[in-house]
Amino acid sequence: MPFSTTWQDLIDLFRHVGPVVRAEIQTFNGHPKGSGLVRFEEFAICERAIGKFNGYLYGGRYLDVRLDKFSTPG
Numbered sequence: 069m070p071f072s073t074t075w076q077d078l079i080d081l082f083r084h085v086g087p088v089v090r091a092e093i094q095t096f097n098g099h100p101k102g103s104g105l106v107r108f109e110e111f112a113i114c115e116r117a118i119g120k121f122n123g124y125l126y127g128g129r130y131l132d133v134r135l136d137k138f139s140t141p142g
């Protein structure tokens with residue numbers, strides 16, 4: 069995602085698939101890494117987000133949307 073993306077931008081984008089519990093921008097030494105995390109209320113919403121936004125062109129960059137390797141359904 070673009071380095072200028074904010075946590076609020078993530079909420080505004082991903083709320084189209086369901087309620088967002090939390091959104092954060094990943095940083096390294098205080099600078100955005102071009103990635104973020106979005107947490108939803110339900111696992112089914114995660115699946116909808118992946119289906120809708122994986123490969124989606126956002127701000128000139130294609131999104132890679134997937135489950136976090138440390139996520140736990142439920």
